[in-house]
Every structure is written in C-alpha cells, then in structure tokens.
Amino acid sequence: MAGSSELYSPVLSDALVILGAAGIVIPVFSRFRITPVIGFILVGVLVGPFGLGRHVFDHPWLSYITITDPGGLEVFAEFGIILLLFSIGLELSFGRLWEMRRLVFGLGSLELIVIGGSLTFILSAIGQNFTGALALGLALALSSTALVLKITNTTTPVGRAALSMLLFEDIALVPIIFLLGALAPHAAADGMGNLINTLIWGTVVLLALLVFGRYLLPPLFAQAARTKSPELFLAASLLVVILASLATAAAGLSPIVGALVAGLLIAETEYHSEVEQITEPFKGLALGVFLITIGMSIDLQVIWENLGSILVATVGVILLKAVVTGLLLRMMGARRGTSTETGILMSSPSETTLIVLTAAGSAQLIQPGTAMFWQIVTAIGLTVTPLLSLFGRMMARRVDAGEPLHQPPEHTGEPHTVIVGFGRVGRLVADMLATHNKPYIAIDSDTDLVSQGRRLGYTVSFGDAGRGDALMRLGADQANAVILTMDEPVTAQRMVRKLRQQFPDLPVLVRARDPEHAAQLYRAGATHAVPETLESSLQLSEAVLIETGVAMGPVIASIHEKRDEFRESIMEQGGLSEKPALKSSSLEDSLHA
Structure with missing residues (x-):
C-alpha cells in the first residue's frame, strides 16, 4: 500500500481525468452531432470539487477520477x-x-x-x-x-x-x-x-x-x-x-x-x-x-438553494442582451433573421465575464457572495450557449418567413430543374445548368445561403422542401428533374420516397455519401445516386491517366465504364436489377439530357 501511495501523483491523476474526458466526450457528442462544449462543462460539474470531489474524504478512491487541484x-x-x-x-x-x-x-x-x-x-x-x-x-x-x-x-x-x-x-x-x-x-x-x-x-x-x-x-x-x-x-x-x-x-x-x-x-x-x-x-x-x-x-447545492433568483437573473440577462443586440443589428441594416439569430447567439455571458x-x-x-452568484449565472449561460444557437436558428427561420426573400421564384410552366439544397454542391449544379442554358429553381432552408445566393444572382428561395407543398409551388410537377444535394442521409431518403410517390416518372438525382448510402437511395426510388467517395476516386484516376499520356477519348470511355460498373454493383447491393428511369451514365449526362 505504501508503495502504491508513493506512486500516486495528483498531477498525473488530473491529466488522466482530462484526457479521459476528451476521449469520451468528443466522440460520443460528435456521434450525435452535438457540440462537445456541453460535455466538457458537464464533466467539470461531475469531477469538480462540488461534484464527486465533495466525497473524496469519505471515499479516497474517488481521487483517481476527480480533479484534485482545480487551481492547477x-x-x-x-x-x-x-x-x-x-x-x-x-x-x-x-x-x-x-x-x-x-x-x-x-x-x-x-x-x-x-x-x-x-x-x-x-x-x-x-x-x-x-x-x-x-x-x-x-x-x-x-x-x-x-x-x-x-x-x-x-x-x-x-x-x-x-x-x-x-x-x-x-x-x-x-x-x-x-x-x-x-x-x-x-x-x-x-x-x-x-x-x-x-x-x-x-x-x-x-x-x-x-x-x-x-x-x-x-x-x-x-x-x-x-x-x-x-x-x-x-x-x-x-x-x-x-x-x-x-x-x-x-x-x-x-x-x-x-x-x-x-x-x-x-x-x-x-x-x-x-x-x-x-x-x-x-x-x-x-x-x-x-x-x-x-x-x-x-x-449544484448553491444553485438549488437559490434556484429562483438564479433562473430569473440568467433569463433576464439573456433576454436583455438578445433584444438589444438584435435591435442594434436591425438598425444597422441587417435582415430580421440575421438580427434575431445573432442576438440570441450572443445573449449568454462570457468566459471573460469571469475574469472581470x-x-x-x-x-x-462587489462582495464575494455577489461575485459567486454571478459566476454561477455565467457558468449556466455558457452551458446553454449551444442550445441558444439552435434556438436562434429556429427563430430566424420563423422571423424570415414574412420577408420577400422567401417568396418562391415564378416559373413559366416550361420544363426546368429543381435543386434542393444550395450549399457547395447545389451551387455547382446551378452553375453547370446555367452554362448550358438550362432553367432551374433552387430551394434551401438556410436563410444565409439563400440571401447570399440571391445577391450573386442565383434563382433560389427559402423553404423546407420536405414539408407541405413546397416542391409543388416550385413546379415539381412540370420539372424535368429534381436534384437533392443536401448532406443529410435520412432526410434525403425520406424525400426520395415522397417524390417517387407523388411523381412516379420524375427523374430524381441524389447526392450520396458512400456506396452504402447510394444503395439505400436506390431502394427508396432514386433515379441516380452519386456517391461522393467514388466520384472523387474516378476524378483522381482520370487525372492520373491523362498526366501519364493516355489519350482523352479512351480515358473518358474507361471512366464511364467504371462508373457503370460501380452503379450496377450498388444497385445489386440495393436489391434492384435496373434503374427506374433514366439510362444516362452519369449525373452530368443526366443534367445535359
């Protein structure tokens, strides 16, 4: 026992707790697409002097999983x-x-x-x-x-x-x-x-x-x-x-x-x-x-004893800062959605608040008790900041619903392409369609992407394509194709099924993360599912062949042949023997058809 106690080092124990927290918090919270910020704060509550550290004297073994020197x-x-x-x-x-x-x-x-x-x-x-x-x-x-x-x-x-x-x-x-x-x-x-x-x-x-x-x-x-x-x-x-x-x-x-x-x-x-x-x-x-x-x-004990006043103070500070920041941004010409989201995002206190x-x-x-009270308010505000961010985005979408930005572009009744999602991939698809004089209408639920796209001259509007009759208002019943570019696998599959039920003959082309996701999209009814991982490999192979002296014609032919092999393999994995609609060999070929 004496030897083991001599080997014990509070510094190494604290380092083990911190590294263990990082090894657990980051992958677990990332798995559920939640910022690890909340996880680290909760770990601090658990292993700190007011959490398990409170019981170290009664249970010495807890010193191995708690922070023994918070000041360090x-x-x-x-x-x-x-x-x-x-x-x-x-x-x-x-x-x-x-x-x-x-x-x-x-x-x-x-x-x-x-x-x-x-x-x-x-x-x-x-x-x-x-x-x-x-x-x-x-x-x-x-x-x-x-x-x-x-x-x-x-x-x-x-x-x-x-x-x-x-x-x-x-x-x-x-x-x-x-x-x-x-x-x-x-x-x-x-x-x-x-x-x-x-x-x-x-x-x-x-x-x-x-x-x-x-x-x-x-x-x-x-x-x-x-x-x-x-x-x-x-x-x-x-x-x-x-x-x-x-x-x-x-x-x-x-x-x-x-x-x-x-x-x-x-x-x-x-x-x-x-x-x-x-x-x-x-x-x-x-x-x-x-x-x-x-x-x-x-x-937590102090919070419980002063729960009412702490909640009133926390909510009051957050509301005041959100309202003032939002109004100032609005006065300086910012959109209502931007003002609302920024105000809510900036409403909690700061780590520098603790310094001040x-x-x-x-x-x-100020008295020590007053300082402790506002330190707790600040810590709670920091903890809920990621939640405020999510709430701000939600409120921004609601606030922006009445602005002209969200009026869907008018379509003339002629065949056009509908692009769902206007991030990096959606904008590239729109550029290619415009290059070949193919009309399109894009939709996205991110107000910043919509406003940025409109400023650059793109035909894009705000809306959630998965809800209501958003696609019908964009003329999906008269479209020659619908392109789903969002990087949300579950949402993409749901929309493919919905489109296939409403428009059985409509070509639906979808961005897929990998071959497994592409197989799921084919089962849902996609006309084409383009895995990003495979397309990047094909582009790299094409560049290598050209740089090593192979003629352009044979290179293109072999790339198309390999793409067809990949597609057949993916469709077999998805339990399909043939594609439901188009026979084109690539996403680009489909857009040009």
Missing part, C-alpha cells in the same frame, strides 16, 4: 483562450479587419455600451451600489468568444456580425479591467495614472510587434519549413504566440491581445494554413480544459 488547471485554461484568440487572428488579416472596421468599432462599441449601460441601470435600481453595478454591467455585457466562434461560421452574415462584436469586446477587456482598478477604493488616487501609463506602454509594445513581426516572421517560418520538421514548425508557432502574449502582459495589457496580434501577423504570410493546422489539436484540448474549469465552478468578476472582487467593488 487555470494556467492550461488561460493557454486555451490564448490559442483560441491566436486562431481567430489566423482566420483574419489586417485587410479583412479593415474591411470590418465599421462593424467592429461601430456595432461592437454600441453593443457593449448600450448593454453595459442598461444592466448598470437595472442593477442600480434593485439596490446594487453604482460602482458595483457598473462592474457587473460591463462583465455581463461580454459574450463568449470561445463558444460563439466554435459554433458559428465567420463567413456567414451571423458569423461576421458576431465576430465583429467579439473582437471589440476582446479589445475593450483591457480598459475595462483598468477602469475597475481606477474605481477601487484603494486605487482611486493613482488609478488613472496607471491606466495612462499602461496605454502608452501597450501602444509601444503593439507597434513593436507589428514592425518586428512583419520582417522577422517570414524568414523564421521559411527556415522552419526548409527543415521539413513538423516539431520545429510547431515550436516556432508556439514561440511566436507565447512571446507576443508575454510582451503585451508585461506592458499591462491582456495576453490575449498579443495572441490576436500574433495571429494577424502570421495570417499575412504564406505559412498561415500550416500554422493553423498544426496548432489546432492543442487549441481544442486546451479549450476543453477551460470548459472543464467552468463546470467545476458550478455548485474576479477583477471587480479584487477591487472590492
């Missing part, structure tokens, strides 16, 4: 946030940031000021002293960079609006921290002097990073690339991030500011894709550690 994880959690901001910088560039300046410094500043001011007024009205209310208002006005950017796509209107506000909040975090220090009872005399001094030194450090980074980073990464050593490339990437973070921290700014600048600088080089790829696993694991620390701060609450407590602006 804070450095890893902070590193996760640093890497997240670094990755945000990699996705941006100074050019893109300049293009977004109106949103970042216009919308972002308005959102923070209006929400922070509203919360300050409300908290003051219910009895909180003004300085404490101001600290709480600014803290709760912040939204989660770690979760929101993990959930949304920054290339969509919702993602760009969220990114602009989050960028401003990250920039504003520094003056907020120093403002709280200036308001502190013991720092009122010299708080402003410290703030000015920090801003001066911070500006000098940022300018130095911009100048030196522009000239030193390209040769640094070029040398690392010449060695063809992934380890050296990773070391160089982490070195840049850590040095930039330490430099801004030494100047009194937040380390995340240095990480963001480092990402922006590397984004201007030709090595940004490699850096982003090689640091991704570290960012994901470190972010998981951060989420576990959030879960560990949730005391800690600073407010240290400055004696």
